[in-house]
Amino acid sequence: MTDDPALLTVVGIGADGWPGLTGTAAAALTGAEVIFGGPRQLALLPAEVPADRVPWPSPLVPALPGLLESRRGRRIAVLASGDPMFHGIGATLVRLLGAAAVRVVPSPSSVSLAAARLGWPLSDVDVLSLVTAPVEELHPLIHPGRKILILSAGAATPAAVAALLTSRGYADSTVTVLSQLGGPAEEVIAGTAERLGADGFDPLNVVAVACSTGPAAPLVPGLPDSAYDSDGQLTKREVRAVTLATLGPQPGELLWDIGAGSGSIAIEWMRAHRDCRAIAVESSAGRAGRIAGNAAALGVPKLRVVEGRAPGALAGLPAPDVVFIGGGLTRDGVVEAALAALPSGGRLVANAVTLESEAVLAAWYARLGGELTRIAVNRASPVGGFTGWRAMMPVTIWSVTKR
Missing domain, CATH: 3.40.50.150 (Vaccinia Virus protein VP39)
Incomplete structure (x- = not known):
């Protein structure tokens, strides 16, 4: 693995791609010798970026130590979606290498972009990632009048969220699906949980829930x-x-x-x-x-x-x-x-x-x-x-x- 902290930089990139990067982020990618990332992120790089482009393998985490070791001594950049430290690869690399060995250059997270589009103060919003978690983890966050932003696992997540809300007695909740945030294909689809539908959602989406009134479950121990x-x-x-x-x-x-x-x-x-x-x-x-x-x-x-x-x-x-x-x-x-x-x-x-x-x-x-x-x-x-x-x-x- 790299001995010099300056040799590994994690760069967050949004759906707007290269034009949306800061000068610092663009310089880190231009100066890299190797760039790791998902196929979608790597495809956002312009041809003039000279580095070797290496798609992540699957599963990723077990392969990380070997991948980094094989490029020891080279200037490495890692592409991530949005903010790499928000449910992203940045946190994984810090756990693996230590904070001193990883430089992170973030872009706005999809949650920040969604809150901006909706006019929701992030301090008043519950955030849940369903990228690797089952949809049932949404249950403790459902309360009358609450707002929730959900990182989606793909095109099927909005329908799964809507179905769970309906089953809990929150069918009138407003569910907004924000896709390709910040990019030219950005799209916003909204409806009630009961009528949202199950098809036509882009896999790259954030689901926003404004809970209606419904049955309340207490937060303190002692459920009925x-x-x-x-x-x-x-x-x-x-x-x-x-x-x-x-x-x-x-x-x-x-x-x-x-x-x-x-x-x-x-x-x-x-x-x-x-x-x-x-x-x-x-x-x-x-x-x-x-x-x-x-x-x-x-x-x-x-x-x-x-x-x-x-x-x-x-x-x-x-x-x-x-x-x-x-x-x-x-x-x-x-x-x-x-x-x-x-x-x-x-x-x-x-x-x-x-x-x-x-x-x-x-x-x-x-x-x-x-x-x-x-x-x-x-x-x-x-x-x-x-x-x-x-x-x-x-x-x-x-x-x-x-x-």
């Missing part, structure tokens, strides 16, 4: 129990909210949800922040399938589901930052395996509803300390022609930080 497909193995709403508060999700942290049931703890952990990750471990095949369905429906389709029984199913999993045990407390080795997997400072939270599992938590509390809490919830329900309180099973929660 009805939000989950469940066979009854579900941490109830009130207990779930307290449990998530005790778990304390932080961006980038990985949670193990052991004995996941319907997956509600892992799902709401991931909903807390887009960078929160989780693995749901469940021994029942039926429940494991149900967890995956719940995760997709609630906007966290990247939740990893492991079918198996702890502690054996924990072997080989990425090390967690936090562990929740919702089932399997009385099984030999489960708590020990969870604690062993945690780093120093890692957190463990476990819930118990039976006398036997409560006894396990009491013993661990006596041994390691932490916090032991017991909560009881009563819900109002009909009693003949009147209303009374119906008690749910009390839940004991043990939380501890590994020292």
Whole structure:
């Protein structure tokens, strides 16, 4: 790879091609000996640019180290769409080589151009990339009156977005498809989600959504129990909210949800922040399938589901930052395996509803300390022609930080 930071420059280029580049960007490309890029970007270069033009292979990321190594010592430029550091190759190269070895010359991103066309302040807009993510990741961003800009994976993305909005009860939302932004073929097509249509979109597009009124899903933990497909193995709403508060999700942290049931703890952990990750471990095949369905429906389709029984199913999993045990407390080795997997400072939270599992938590509390809490919830329900309180099973929660 290049030893001189000046030998690798990433240049953002828009649909307007060479005429839209700044003098700095044009000079970097003119002075390069090798230019990497996608076929579409490379085709935007004029003939007088003398460098060798190398199209990216597929898959790209595994091939990058070898490609750069084979051109060691040569002046390399990389072409990217718009802003290379906004869901682009620039970020990948910085992770690979380090920030000091990569010079980035950006152009306006497609999101910036779309916001300019629509008159939307970017500070008031949610941005989502569906270039490599499933469309279900749109779910957590859908709220009445919100605006969303979506980086599209291709010509089929607008229809997929419109279908999801319609299924969520937001059929009247305005969906605008902005194609070839900044170029001579720029096109804007708008309609409601229900009537947008599925054909005729250019693959290079950004989808803008202005949400109508519709069913609202809360952002804080404690979704209604009805939000989950469940066979009854579900941490109830009130207990779930307290449990998530005790778990304390932080961006980038990985949670193990052991004995996941319907997956509600892992799902709401991931909903807390887009960078929160989780693995749901469940021994029942039926429940494991149900967890995956719940995760997709609630906007966290990247939740990893492991079918198996702890502690054996924990072997080989990425090390967690936090562990929740919702089932399997009385099984030999489960708590020990969870604690062993945690780093120093890692957190463990476990819930118990039976006398036997409560006894396990009491013993661990006596041994390691932490916090032991017991909560009881009563819900109002009909009693003949009147209303009374119906008690749910009390839940004991043990939380501890590994020292």
